[in-house]
Amino acid sequence: MIKFEHVSKKFGKKQVLDDMNFEIPDGQFVVLIGLSGCGKTTTLKMINRLIEPDExxxxxxxxxxxxxDKVELRRQIGYVIQQIGLFPNMTVAENICVVPKLLKYDKESRDRxxxxxxxxxxxxxxxxAHKYPSEMSGGQQQRIGVLRAFAASPPIVLMDEPFGALDPMTRETLQDEIKKLQKKLNKTIVFVTHDMGEALKLADTIIFMEDGKIVQMAPPETMLENPANDNIRRFLGKHMNDDAVTLTVEDFMRTNIITVDKHRGVRECTERMARTGVDTLLVVDESDKYIGTVSIKDIRLRGKNEKLIEALITDNAKTVRRDGDAHECFDHLLNSGDNYVVVLxxxxxxxxxxxxxSMAKALSDTLWGDER
Amino acid sequence: MTFKLFSEHLLIVVAAEVLALAVGLPLGVLCYFSPKARKPILWVVDVLQTIPALALLGIIMVLAGAGKQTVIIGIALYSLLPIVQNTNLGLLQVDPGVKEAACGMGMGRMYRLIHVEFPLAFPVVFTGVRIAAVNAVGSAVFAAFVGGGGIGTAIYKAIRIQNMNMLMQGTATLMAIAIALDLSMGWVEARIKRGHSSMKKAPARRN
Incomplete structure (x- = not known):
């Protein structure tokens, strides 16, 4: 856990940090965001003592x-910077092993x-492994920069706008990778950015700073729903829904659907599919609870010897609750190739x-009104 | 012109450069570490350059006696400026991102210098050494005046007996040494720099 207690800092006359107080629990992905000069990088660099607080x-x-001890402390904290800062005189393998080597790991463990x-x-x-940084693209270099920070398995990793200098495509990929790494390795990550999209995508908690103070510290959804001031609202910009409600699945679902009892015959079902022009039926049990789906493909493949559809039911379809987050549901539809998601x-x-x-229809209703 | 004079001359140059490196590198590093020390150090090595060679050797001779040691010390002092200056400059020019990463990852001050900063500054440092060494070949002629031997002895003698042939021989040898040294060190330098610039080709950076 990282804890700031009444931390203040001045550079000359300028108050960079003004009585900062916050806590970061273990395993959290925390993003510090704000305009340049708001003190976010200063805050980050205080954690590994590259900058010392005045108070x-x-x-x-x-x-x-x-x-x-400063040097000891830094070896326990991963550090990734925007300029990447790979050592040009060392190979990729040597770069990754800088901290393990400082910590005197033996050769085999370093190799591993x-x-x-x-x-x-x-x-x-x-x-x-044996390439020099100059032989790789910027994206590959920063990938190594990230790995270098994780190499000695520090519980905390600090990242100072790590993807700021990369092209948008590479940035996206690296964002996905870092999120995966963090989940997998369960690290506490403190990440500085000025890109709200990046913050919303990565953060468990966003800390919005202004003039050396925390304006709002909240999970992305809370910040979207309830931004603390106009500056945050401006920052959220296109990411925010105007009426500031999180859309739930039920806003987008279709309700006139065809269900069938699991004790129905196979022939009856094929007929119903043909009549209504669908290729899949949702199957329920005697108390109307959802148990799975049956598709025309399954019937064709395995239905010849079956009387009842019960034997042909599969439960591969994704299900969500009606008050679930619509965004996740959309992502699934767009990325998985599934044609539908079942809402329970x-x-x-x-x-x-x-x-x-149904998704497109609901969106057009929201955009242009129901009458169309 | 004998082989003895030739080898004496080379010995003086090499010994002086070794001494200059032994003193100059730490001074250059000190300049880099401490901005406070930088000004006075650079001022002193700069002023040393302005003392006429003969006068400088005379002063050293009073202290160290006549002989090779005097001329070696003298040339070493002259060599300090390019070595100290280039060491300081080379270290200052190392990519700030690399320095910050090194520091932030928990490298100590000396570890950073030895494993990161100095290797990256090396091409610039080497240029300084090359300049110093080539100059030293010429300056070592003054060894003749303080009993240090070397090719200067032959030239000095040739002037006194007005032997044009001998004079030309000595001069040509000196020039040959200087050119050979310059070319060979230049070749090494180019190789180091090529290696480094392929290392340094900065990543696509937008701000």
Whole structure:
């Protein structure tokens, strides 16, 4: 856990940080965001003591970091910067192993770390380990910059606008990778950015700063729903819905759906499919609870010897609750290739389904009104 | 012109450069570490350059006696400026991102210098050494005046007996040494720089 207690800092006459107080629990992805000069980078650099506070204390796991040797402290904290800062005189493998080497790991463990790290981002060891940074693209270099920070498995990793200098495509990929890495390795990450899209995508908690103070510290959804002031609202800009409600699945679902009892015959079902022009039926049990789906494909493949559809039911379809987050549901529809998502009431009965069509219709209703 | 004079001359140059490096590198590093020390150090090595060679050697001779040591010390003092200046400059020019990463990852001051900063500054430092060494070949002629030997002895003698042939021989040898040294060190320098610039090709950076 990282804890700031009444931390203040002046550069000359300018008050950069003004009585900062906050806590970051373990395993959180925290993003510091704000305009340049708001003190976010200063805050970050205080955690590994690249900058010392004028007043106040900073604790990591209850220990006042002022009492820990600087160099030792930094070896326990990963650090990624925008300028990447790979050592040009060292190979990729040597760069990754800088901190393990400082911590006097033996050669075998260092070798193993390089293998594991490169594996994690799908960069083949044989191809990359012995390259020099100059032989790689900016994106690949920063990937190594990130791995280098994780190499000695520090509980905390600090990132100072790490993807700010990369092109948008590479940035997206690296964002996905870092989020995956963080979940997998369960690290506390403190991340500085001025890109709200990036913050919303990565953060468990966003800390919005202004003139050296925290204006709002909240999870992304809360910030979207309830921005503390106009500056945050401006920052959120296009990411924010005007009426500031999180859209739930039920706003987008279709309710006139065809369900069928699991004790129905196969022939009857094929007929119903033909009549209504669908290729899948939702199956319920005697108390109307959803149990799965049956598709025309399954019937064709395996239905010849079956009387009842019960034997042909599969439960591969994605299900969501009717008050679930619509965004996630959309992502699934757009990315998975599934044609529909089943929406359930809290008692497991079927509320409806969301299809690309129902999604598009609901969106057009929101944009242009119901009458169209 | 004998082989003895030739080898004496080379010995003086090499010894002086070794001494200059032994003193100049730490001074250059000190300049880099401490902006406060930088000004006075650079001022002193700069002023040393302005003392006429003969006068400087005379002063040293009074203290160190006649002989090779005097001329070696003298040339070493002359060599300080390019070595100290280029060491300081080379270290200052190392990419700030690299320095910040090194510091932020928990490298100590000396570790950073030895493993990161100095290797990256090396091409610039080497240029300074090359300049100093080539100059030293010429300056070492003054060894003849303080009993240090070397090719200067032959030239001095040739002037006194007005032997044009001998004079030309000595001068040509000196020039040959200087050119050979310059070319060979230049070649090494180009190789280091090529290696480094391929290393340094900065990543796509937008701000």
């Amino acid at each position: 106040g204390r900073i604790y990591i796991d209850g220990k006042d970091i002022e009492k820990v 770390i390089v293998h594991e790290m490169l594996d994690m981002v799908n960069m083949p060891y044989d191809e990359y 009431n809290n008692d497991d009965t079927i509320a409806g389904i969301v299809t690309k069509n």
